[in-house]
Amino acid sequence: MDQKTISTLPLSTTVTGWTLLLMLLLSLITALTHAVPDYIAGAPVWLAAALLIRRQRPSQLIQSAVLLIAGATGLAIGIYQGGDQRYLMKAFEANQMIIAMLIAVSFLRIVATRGIQTDEQLPPGRTAMLRTLFGTHLIAAVINISSIMIVGDRLSNHRQLTPLQGLTLLRAFSICACWSPFFAAMGVVLISAPGAQLSTLMIYGLPTALIALIFSAWQISHHPDADKTHGYPMHAGALWMPLLLAILVIIAHHYLPELSVITLVTLISILFTLTYLLLRQPRDCAIHLKTHIHEGLPKLGSEVTLFLAAAVLASGVAALLESLQLRLAPEHFTAAEACLTLSALVGLALIGMHPVTSAVLAGSILMPSVSDPNLLGITLLLSWSIGVGLSPFSGVQLSLQSRYGISAITLMKLNRFYGPFMLTTGFAVLWTYSAVSG
Structure with missing residues (x-):
């Protein structure tokens, strides 16, 4: 997008981009210095969400509205019953640090797209498909669903994306969780x-x-269409960034344990993008950043609204449970309860509940019984990954269906062995962790 195109964007879109950038900066100041209260840092999210309403699908708006109404109802009842008003402040915070991380990570697309856009001829065969699986997985681990659009658009150029290609992209993305x-x-x-x-x-x-990934690779390579299906031409230039960024986060977390991982990821993403642009494209640095602020950030509308709604829901549930002195959690949260929770959350994903919603609900309900938060954390990550991979209502599957015309029923058939296999694997991981951790 050039300067002329930027100037023709609607004012609401431009304001939304700068509002989200303001929220990102306030969140970093809050996390690093505590000079700004969390609810002040979260305030721009509410303005951005209001400006982004027109850019969202009706189904997304309905889901967010239901969460907001349910959360607000819980907050009202909880506070009326004498519950702690800190939950109201938590709602106003609007998950601002997670949204800040999403905004910061989105800037990495400026760098990533320069490593994976190519006009090379698409290579066919099993090897090409496996390279696409593992390469897209590493790219998606950093720039999330954008990688699916970039790779998918290239694969579908002048030809229809095949179900096998769609399955490859789905697995590459969902396993990142x-x-x-x-x-x-x-x-x-x-x-x-x-x-x-x-x-x-x-x-x-x-x-x-x-x-x-190994199970997916086996399934893809044994598909009858594998030999004639085209993959993406992966190169080292596309893969160095995700590996380097993951290493930087691990090193930073080791030497700066007082900072949360979310803060570190946010900070590293912004600094990495700025450093890359200043070193490689100093003359175009400002225009690249301005283009992303004006065009890229407003595209985060559905995520921003959903995380805001999830924050209200989590606060409402917590306030309601506390005021009514209800305890829905089991007495203890062990491997057995973790396996039941994993099954329940995957089941909720299959009927359309977003993993953000199920994760915050599970955390709100189960944390009073949790003695080892790592066990709950592993459970939630597994449920997110498996649920996104299996659910025809997940964002990535809806994108594959609407953007590339891949049938949800076709993906369900291709996943018929993956679901039971991953649930069994998840159970084994949870029991192994419990045994090792004692």
């Missing part, structure tokens, strides 16, 4: 399971992701 610190799943889980440690979650998440 098991381990990636740049994925929204990790941010939500670290807040929903306070006390969970990034290192522990990644130690168990990475092997789980590898098992899922």
Whole structure:
């Protein structure tokens, strides 16, 4: 997008972009200095959400509205019954640190697209498909669903995206939720399971992701259309960034343990993008950043509204349960309860509940019984990954259906063995963690 195109954008779109950037800066100031209250840092989210209403699908608006109404009702009843008003402040915070992380990570697209856009001829065959699976997985671990659009648009150029290609992109994306610190799943889980440690979650998440990728690779390579299906031409230039960023987050977390992982990911994403542009494209740095603020940030509308609504819902549920002195959690949260929770959350995903909603609800209800937050954290990550991969209502599956015309029924058929396999794997991971942690 050039300067002339930017100037023709609607004023509401431009204001939305700068409002979200303001929220990002306020959130970083809050996290690093505590000079600004959390609810002040979250205030711009509400303005941005109001400005973004017109950019959202009716189904997304309905889902967010239901969560907001349910949460507000819970808050009203809870406060009326004498509940703690801190839950009201938590609602106004609007999950601002998670939204700040999403905004910061979105800037990485400026760098990532320069490594994976190519006009090369698409290579066919099993090897090409496997490279697409593993390469897209690494890219998606950093820039999330944008990678699916970039790779998918290239694969579908002059030809229809095949079900096998769609399955490859779906698995590459959904498996990221098991381990990636740049994925929204990790941010939500670290807040929903306070006390969970990034290192522990990644130690168990990475092997789980590898098992899922190996199973997916086996399934893809044995598909009857594998030999004639085209993959994406992956190069080292597309893969160095996700690997480097993951290493930077781990190192920073080791030397700056007082900062939350969400803050570190947010800070590293912004600094990395600025450093890259200043070193590689100093003359165009300002226009790249301005283009993303004006065009890229407003595209986060559905995520911003959903995380805001989820924050209100979580606060409302917590306030209501406290005021009514209800205890829905089991007496203890062990591997057995974790397996039941995993099954329930995957089931909720299959009927359309967004993983953000299910994760915050599970955290609100179960935390009073949780003695080991890492166990809950692993459970939530597994449920997010498996649920997104299986549910025809997940964002990535809806994108594959609407953007590339891949049938939801076709994906369900291709997933008929993956679901039971990953649930069994998830149970084994939870029991293994419990046994090792004692």
